[in-house]
Amino acid sequence: MRYIDLGLSDYKEAYRFQCEVRDNVAAGIFGNTLIITEHKSVITIGRKGSENNIFKRDAIEVLKVDRGGDVTYHGPGQVVAYPIFKLENEARDIHRFLRFLEEVGINFLNKYGVKGEARPGATGVWTGDSKIASIGIGVKKWVTYHGIAININPDLVPFSFIKPCGIDGVKITSLAELVKEGLNIQDAKRDLKESFEEVPLLAEAVCKG
Amino acid sequence: MAELKLPELAEGVNEAVVSFWHFKEGDSVKEGDEIVEMATDKAAFNVPCKFSGVLKKIAAKEGDTVKVGQVLAIIE
Numbered sequence: 404m405r406y407i408d409l410g411l412s413d414y415k416e417a418y419r420f421q422c423e424v425r426d427n428v429a430a431g432i433f434g435n436t437l438i439i440t441e442h443k444s445v446i447t448i449g450r451k452g453s454e455n456n457i458f459k460r461d462a463i464e465v466l467k468v469d470r471g472g473d474v475t476y477h478g479p480g481q482v483v484a485y486p487i488f489k490l491e492n493e494a495r496d497i498h499r500f501l502r503f504l505e506e507v508g509i510n511f512l513n514k515y516g517v518k519g520e521a522r523p524g525a526t527g528v529w530t531g532d533s534k535i536a537s538i539g540i541g542v543k544k545w546v547t548y549h550g551i552a553i554n555i556n557p558d559l560v561p562f563s564f565i566k567p568c569g570i571d572g573v574k575i576t577s578l579a580e581l582v583k584e585g586l587n588i589q590d591a592k593r594d595l596k597e598s599f600e601e602v603p604l605l606a607e608a609v610c611k612g
Numbered sequence: 613m614a615e616l617k618l619p620e621l622a623e624g625v626n627e628a629v630v631s632f633w634h635f636k637e638g639d640s641v642k643e644g645d646e647i648v649e650m651a652t653d654k655a656a657f658n659v660p661c662k663f664s665g666v667l668k669k670i671a672a673k674e675g676d677t678v679k680v681g682q683v684l685a686i687i688e
Contacts, residue, residue: 450651498622
Protein backbone atom coordinates (compact mmCIF):
# COMPACT_ATOMS: atom_id res chain seq x y z
CA MET A 404 0.00 0.00 0.00
CA ARG A 405 1.36 3.40 -0.97
CA TYR A 406 0.86 6.14 1.58
CA ILE A 407 0.59 9.85 0.91
CA ASP A 408 0.21 12.55 3.57
CA LEU A 409 -1.25 15.70 2.02
CA GLY A 410 -0.83 17.77 5.17
CA LEU A 411 -3.46 20.50 5.62
CA SER A 412 -5.20 20.65 2.27
CA ASP A 413 -7.83 22.58 0.39
CA TYR A 414 -10.77 20.22 -0.23
CA LYS A 415 -10.99 20.86 -3.96
CA GLU A 416 -7.26 20.40 -4.51
CA ALA A 417 -7.25 17.19 -2.48
CA TYR A 418 -10.31 16.03 -4.43
CA ARG A 419 -8.55 16.55 -7.76
CA PHE A 420 -5.55 14.70 -6.40
CA GLN A 421 -7.52 11.70 -5.18
CA CYS A 422 -9.32 11.47 -8.52
CA GLU A 423 -5.98 11.44 -10.31
CA VAL A 424 -4.73 8.69 -8.03
CA ARG A 425 -8.01 6.79 -8.47
CA ASP A 426 -7.73 6.88 -12.25
CA ASN A 427 -4.13 5.67 -12.03
CA VAL A 428 -5.08 2.85 -9.67
CA ALA A 429 -7.94 1.88 -12.01
CA ALA A 430 -5.50 1.83 -14.94
CA GLY A 431 -3.09 -0.38 -12.98
CA ILE A 432 -0.37 2.30 -13.01
CA PHE A 433 -0.43 2.75 -9.22
CA GLY A 434 -1.05 0.11 -6.58
CA ASN A 435 -3.54 0.69 -3.80
CA THR A 436 -2.91 4.04 -2.19
CA LEU A 437 -3.93 5.56 1.11
CA ILE A 438 -4.16 9.36 1.16
CA ILE A 439 -4.41 10.99 4.58
CA THR A 440 -5.01 14.69 5.14
CA GLU A 441 -6.64 17.37 7.24
CA HIS A 442 -8.86 19.79 5.34
CA LYS A 443 -9.27 23.49 5.67
CA SER A 444 -12.83 24.20 6.81
CA VAL A 445 -15.48 23.08 4.31
CA ILE A 446 -19.01 21.68 4.31
CA THR A 447 -19.68 18.96 1.75
CA ILE A 448 -22.97 17.50 0.55
CA GLY A 449 -23.02 13.88 -0.64
CA ARG A 450 -25.37 12.35 -3.18
CA LYS A 451 -28.07 11.68 -0.64
CA GLY A 452 -27.73 15.12 0.83
CA SER A 453 -29.75 18.27 0.81
CA GLU A 454 -28.86 21.93 1.30
CA ASN A 455 -31.80 21.99 3.72
CA ASN A 456 -29.50 20.22 6.16
CA ILE A 457 -27.26 23.30 6.34
CA PHE A 458 -28.66 25.90 8.73
CA LYS A 459 -25.81 28.37 8.72
CA ARG A 460 -22.55 28.57 6.87
CA ASP A 461 -20.76 31.75 7.98
CA ALA A 462 -17.79 31.97 5.66
CA ILE A 463 -17.44 28.22 5.21
CA GLU A 464 -17.43 27.00 1.63
CA VAL A 465 -20.15 24.49 0.69
CA LEU A 466 -19.45 21.89 -2.02
CA LYS A 467 -21.53 19.17 -3.64
CA VAL A 468 -19.42 16.04 -3.97
CA ASP A 469 -19.68 12.62 -5.60
CA ARG A 470 -19.71 10.41 -2.53
CA GLY A 471 -22.59 8.63 -0.85
CA GLY A 472 -24.15 10.14 2.24
CA ASP A 473 -25.48 13.50 3.31
CA VAL A 474 -23.94 16.67 4.75
CA THR A 475 -20.70 16.74 6.69
CA TYR A 476 -18.10 19.18 7.92
CA HIS A 477 -14.33 18.92 7.55
CA GLY A 478 -11.79 21.14 9.26
CA PRO A 479 -8.41 21.26 10.95
CA GLY A 480 -8.08 18.72 13.75
CA GLN A 481 -10.02 16.10 11.83
CA VAL A 482 -8.05 13.34 10.09
CA VAL A 483 -9.48 12.27 6.75
CA ALA A 484 -8.41 9.06 5.02
CA TYR A 485 -9.04 8.39 1.36
CA PRO A 486 -8.36 4.71 0.64
CA ILE A 487 -7.95 4.43 -3.13
CA PHE A 488 -8.26 0.67 -3.33
CA LYS A 489 -9.03 -1.60 -6.25
CA LEU A 490 -11.79 -4.00 -5.24
CA GLU A 491 -11.32 -7.40 -6.77
CA ASN A 492 -13.18 -10.70 -6.64
CA GLU A 493 -14.98 -11.20 -3.33
CA ALA A 494 -14.07 -7.65 -2.28
CA ARG A 495 -16.47 -6.26 -4.91
CA ASP A 496 -19.12 -5.45 -2.38
CA ILE A 497 -19.47 -1.74 -1.72
CA HIS A 498 -21.24 -2.12 1.60
CA ARG A 499 -18.70 -4.62 2.85
CA PHE A 500 -16.18 -1.89 2.16
CA LEU A 501 -18.20 0.50 4.35
CA ARG A 502 -18.07 -2.11 7.13
CA PHE A 503 -14.32 -2.38 6.59
CA LEU A 504 -13.95 1.38 7.08
CA GLU A 505 -15.97 1.15 10.30
CA GLU A 506 -13.64 -1.59 11.50
CA VAL A 507 -10.62 0.56 10.67
CA GLY A 508 -12.14 3.44 12.67
CA ILE A 509 -12.90 1.16 15.65
CA ASN A 510 -9.36 -0.25 15.54
CA PHE A 511 -7.98 3.30 15.48
CA LEU A 512 -10.02 4.39 18.53
CA ASN A 513 -8.90 1.28 20.36
CA LYS A 514 -5.33 2.58 20.24
CA TYR A 515 -6.54 5.48 22.39
CA GLY A 516 -8.53 3.30 24.79
CA VAL A 517 -11.84 4.45 23.28
CA LYS A 518 -14.50 1.89 22.46
CA GLY A 519 -16.02 2.60 19.08
CA GLU A 520 -18.92 0.79 17.50
CA ALA A 521 -20.80 0.46 14.24
CA ARG A 522 -24.56 0.91 14.21
CA PRO A 523 -26.69 -0.94 11.69
CA GLY A 524 -28.40 1.53 9.40
CA ALA A 525 -26.23 4.45 10.55
CA THR A 526 -22.88 4.03 8.83
CA GLY A 527 -20.01 5.66 10.71
CA VAL A 528 -18.21 5.09 13.97
CA TRP A 529 -20.02 5.83 17.18
CA THR A 530 -18.92 5.97 20.78
CA GLY A 531 -21.51 6.07 23.53
CA ASP A 532 -24.35 8.13 22.08
CA SER A 533 -22.13 10.24 19.83
CA LYS A 534 -20.67 9.97 16.39
CA ILE A 535 -16.90 10.38 16.11
CA ALA A 536 -16.24 9.36 12.51
CA SER A 537 -18.18 9.87 9.30
CA ILE A 538 -17.99 7.61 6.27
CA GLY A 539 -18.99 8.11 2.65
CA ILE A 540 -17.48 6.56 -0.45
CA GLY A 541 -17.48 6.71 -4.20
CA VAL A 542 -16.61 3.81 -6.51
CA LYS A 543 -15.42 4.13 -10.08
CA LYS A 544 -14.26 1.17 -12.17
CA TRP A 545 -14.36 -0.78 -8.90
CA VAL A 546 -11.81 1.57 -7.36
CA THR A 547 -12.86 3.28 -4.13
CA TYR A 548 -12.42 6.95 -3.32
CA HIS A 549 -13.59 9.33 -0.61
CA GLY A 550 -13.53 7.51 2.76
CA ILE A 551 -13.55 8.19 6.48
CA ALA A 552 -13.16 11.36 8.57
CA ILE A 553 -12.29 11.00 12.27
CA ASN A 554 -12.54 13.89 14.72
CA ILE A 555 -9.32 14.17 16.69
CA ASN A 556 -9.42 17.68 18.14
CA PRO A 557 -11.34 19.90 15.70
CA ASP A 558 -13.53 22.83 16.62
CA LEU A 559 -16.91 21.08 16.89
CA VAL A 560 -18.95 24.29 16.61
CA PRO A 561 -19.37 24.12 12.80
CA PHE A 562 -21.10 20.75 13.20
CA SER A 563 -23.94 22.71 14.81
CA PHE A 564 -24.38 24.57 11.51
CA ILE A 565 -25.49 21.37 9.82
CA LYS A 566 -27.60 18.28 10.37
CA PRO A 567 -24.68 15.81 10.17
CA CYS A 568 -25.44 12.86 7.88
CA GLY A 569 -29.00 14.18 7.68
CA ILE A 570 -29.81 12.51 11.01
CA ASP A 571 -31.88 14.47 13.53
CA GLY A 572 -30.33 15.13 16.91
CA VAL A 573 -27.03 13.40 16.24
CA LYS A 574 -24.30 14.33 18.71
CA ILE A 575 -20.80 14.75 17.33
CA THR A 576 -17.78 14.14 19.50
CA SER A 577 -14.01 14.12 19.11
CA LEU A 578 -11.13 12.18 20.59
CA ALA A 579 -10.16 15.36 22.46
CA GLU A 580 -13.48 15.26 24.34
CA LEU A 581 -12.81 11.66 25.39
CA VAL A 582 -9.03 11.57 25.84
CA LYS A 583 -7.72 14.74 27.32
CA GLU A 584 -3.98 14.47 26.89
CA GLY A 585 -1.30 13.60 24.43
CA LEU A 586 -3.18 14.09 21.18
CA ASN A 587 -1.17 14.97 18.14
CA ILE A 588 -2.35 15.07 14.56
CA GLN A 589 0.80 13.53 13.09
CA ASP A 590 0.56 10.61 15.52
CA ALA A 591 -3.12 10.23 14.68
CA LYS A 592 -2.32 10.04 10.97
CA ARG A 593 0.30 7.36 11.63
CA ASP A 594 -2.10 5.42 13.88
CA LEU A 595 -4.84 5.59 11.25
CA LYS A 596 -2.46 4.34 8.55
CA GLU A 597 -1.50 1.47 10.88
CA SER A 598 -5.17 0.67 11.42
CA PHE A 599 -5.62 0.30 7.67
CA GLU A 600 -2.71 -2.15 7.67
CA GLU A 601 -3.96 -4.11 10.68
CA VAL A 602 -7.65 -4.65 10.03
CA PRO A 603 -8.26 -8.11 8.57
CA LEU A 604 -11.19 -9.15 6.41
CA LEU A 605 -11.01 -6.90 3.40
CA ALA A 606 -7.73 -5.43 4.51
CA GLU A 607 -6.02 -8.61 3.34
CA ALA A 608 -7.91 -8.67 0.09
CA VAL A 609 -7.45 -5.05 -0.85
CA CYS A 610 -4.29 -3.81 0.84
CA LYS A 611 -1.96 -5.95 -1.23
CA GLY A 612 0.18 -4.07 -3.71
CA MET B 613 -30.18 -4.54 -28.84
CA ALA B 614 -28.99 -5.18 -25.30
CA GLU B 615 -30.37 -4.36 -21.90
CA LEU B 616 -28.03 -2.85 -19.32
CA LYS B 617 -29.21 -3.91 -15.88
CA LEU B 618 -28.29 -2.75 -12.39
CA PRO B 619 -25.58 -5.17 -11.23
CA GLU B 620 -25.23 -6.50 -7.71
CA LEU B 621 -23.47 -3.83 -5.69
CA ALA B 622 -23.32 -5.47 -2.30
CA GLU B 623 -24.72 -8.38 -0.38
CA GLY B 624 -28.13 -7.50 0.99
CA VAL B 625 -28.45 -4.36 -1.11
CA ASN B 626 -31.46 -4.69 -3.39
CA GLU B 627 -31.81 -1.21 -4.82
CA ALA B 628 -30.06 2.06 -5.54
CA VAL B 629 -31.06 5.55 -6.67
CA VAL B 630 -30.00 7.09 -9.98
CA SER B 631 -27.78 10.13 -9.23
CA PHE B 632 -27.15 11.10 -12.82
CA TRP B 633 -26.43 9.88 -16.29
CA HIS B 634 -23.02 10.55 -17.77
CA PHE B 635 -24.53 10.08 -21.26
CA LYS B 636 -27.79 11.02 -22.96
CA GLU B 637 -30.02 9.14 -25.38
CA GLY B 638 -28.44 9.02 -28.83
CA ASP B 639 -24.85 9.10 -27.50
CA SER B 640 -22.34 6.48 -28.55
CA VAL B 641 -21.10 4.39 -25.65
CA LYS B 642 -18.49 1.72 -25.45
CA GLU B 643 -17.92 -1.22 -23.21
CA GLY B 644 -16.32 -0.11 -19.96
CA ASP B 645 -17.64 3.47 -20.08
CA GLU B 646 -19.04 4.63 -16.77
CA ILE B 647 -22.56 5.24 -17.93
CA VAL B 648 -24.58 6.17 -14.85
CA GLU B 649 -23.89 7.01 -11.24
CA MET B 650 -26.06 5.27 -8.66
CA ALA B 651 -26.20 5.92 -4.93
CA THR B 652 -27.05 3.76 -1.95
CA ASP B 653 -27.09 5.25 1.51
CA LYS B 654 -23.36 5.90 1.94
CA ALA B 655 -21.87 4.87 -1.38
CA ALA B 656 -21.93 6.38 -4.84
CA PHE B 657 -21.23 3.80 -7.52
CA ASN B 658 -20.59 4.25 -11.23
CA VAL B 659 -22.06 1.50 -13.37
CA PRO B 660 -19.82 0.43 -16.23
CA CYS B 661 -21.49 -0.19 -19.60
CA LYS B 662 -21.28 -3.82 -20.67
CA PHE B 663 -21.83 -3.18 -24.37
CA SER B 664 -20.72 -0.87 -27.15
CA GLY B 665 -23.27 0.93 -29.30
CA VAL B 666 -25.76 3.76 -29.14
CA LEU B 667 -27.62 4.60 -25.96
CA LYS B 668 -31.12 4.05 -27.32
CA LYS B 669 -33.20 4.51 -24.24
CA ILE B 670 -32.69 5.57 -20.64
CA ALA B 671 -35.10 3.45 -18.63
CA ALA B 672 -34.60 5.05 -15.21
CA LYS B 673 -34.57 8.79 -14.61
CA GLU B 674 -32.41 10.70 -12.16
CA GLY B 675 -33.93 10.24 -8.71
CA ASP B 676 -35.59 6.93 -9.59
CA THR B 677 -35.06 3.91 -7.35
CA VAL B 678 -33.93 0.87 -9.30
CA LYS B 679 -33.84 -2.74 -8.13
CA VAL B 680 -30.88 -5.02 -8.76
CA GLY B 681 -31.47 -6.70 -12.11
CA GLN B 682 -33.84 -3.98 -13.32
CA VAL B 683 -33.12 -2.45 -16.74
CA LEU B 684 -31.27 0.88 -16.62
CA ALA B 685 -30.81 1.44 -20.33
CA ILE B 686 -31.13 -0.08 -23.75
CA ILE B 687 -28.06 -0.09 -25.95
CA GLU B 688 -28.38 -0.70 -29.68
